[in-house]
Amino acid sequence: MTIGHNSGHGDFDDENGIEVTDDRLRLLIERIETLEEEKKGVNDDVREVYAEAKAVGYDVKIMRQIVRLRKMKPDDRREQDLVLETYRAALGMV
Template sequence: MAADVADTGVAAEELKQFIERIERLEEEKAGIAGDIKDVFAELKGRGFDAKAVRSILRIRKKDHAERQEEEAILELYMQALGMT
């Protein structure tokens, strides 16, 4: 495969386009990460707990059944350790 890229200008140009596309997306990703950081700074400035908000975001990504199962296991473990 690598020989194909070196042998043909068309394949090399296509590879270059892929690389440039990935680079643009990486730049966008960095910009979005900066925006998210700014939002977290703003919510902290308003008195919200960033760690709690991050936990809520993680929980909201899970479906209801997965969340219920995780909560049941956590409760069981906490009971076993005398934490409830």
């Protein structure tokens, strides 16, 4: 059994048992792992900022909501508003 289409790429040869590491796969995995570390770093930074905000008295939960709201494109936010109105009307909610 081979992994992917890799046989013949010279990456390994498990018939002889000499080379058992699939370098292509390994490199891809390592690139992902590097990126995951970056991600972790950024996540830590975000957490720090929230901690700092909390320390000076802001409400973190509300801040998260704010960030989320600002992330929505204005159009989406408007559409959401519109849907709400339509639903209220159709279901008889004032």
